[in-house]
């Protein structure tokens with residue numbers, strides 16, 4: 444995507460990123476802060492979140508707060524508690540990037556282990572839903588909220604061996620569409636990003652023999668992440684966007 448955001452694109456915007464401790468989420472949090480957002484980090488690993496917060500502050504970003512929540516084990520009550528803690532420090536959320544995700548096993552359906560299937564559904568769908576429900580009141584305090592889910596090419600077209608992950612990403616697309624329609628007249632837009640093959644730990648575990656240097660980095664795909672959080676995408680809702688348009692999905696590079 445060719446997009447040249449203004450340096451202050453996200454000034455006065457408060458943006459929460461899940462899975463902010465690593466990979467694409469870490470990069471998105473750092474990038475949003477670089478474009479003047481006040482960033483809230485969510486993840487399950489305190490030490491990694493602290494390091495990301497420190498990096499943002501070292502780069503001159505606004506002070507960062509981080510909150511821990513394990514999407515694998517979280518209950519609706521825990522999600523409400525996190526939302527409550529956030530509301531003690533922030534009057535609203537202008538953006539939420541649901542980025543945390545679990546790959547599970549890349550094996551045929553007949554071999555998918557039911558417990559791992561459930562873990563993938565729990566993190567990618569159920570936990571994400573519960574957290575969304577808890578954060579909606581804060582998002583609705585914004586004049587122009589942006590709720591962004593993270594999908595995948597296998598969330599639009601099923602592909603052999605992608606089992607629970609693929610099914611969970613179809614569910615993610617569905618969750619986005621339902622919410623987009625429910626909030627279309629309420630200053631809240633809801634969309635999905637498909638990052639496309641990106642150089643992260645998750646990609647390396649899905650394609651262990653691939654040369655990671657042939658992949659785009661998280662930094663390369665940030666233009667779309669910025670666009671969806673800033674005013675330039677204000678009229679878009681209920682849509683799914685490719686961060687790497689034209690890239691053929693599902694192919695090891």
Ligand code: NDP
Nearest residue numbers: 462464465466467488513514515543544640641643645646
């Ligand atoms: P990574 O594995 O690098 O990062 C995943 C992030 O999610 C980490 O911050 C991780 O935390 C967090 N996370 C995982 N499980 C939990 C949990 N139980 N509770 C809270 N946080 C959790 O993945 P990517 O950066 O590659 O992926 C980011 C998103 O992009 C995912 O939704 C993925 O499905 C999607 N995607 C990625 C593609 C790619 O090629 N990389 C392609 C298409 C989609 P921790 O640091 O503690 O492990």
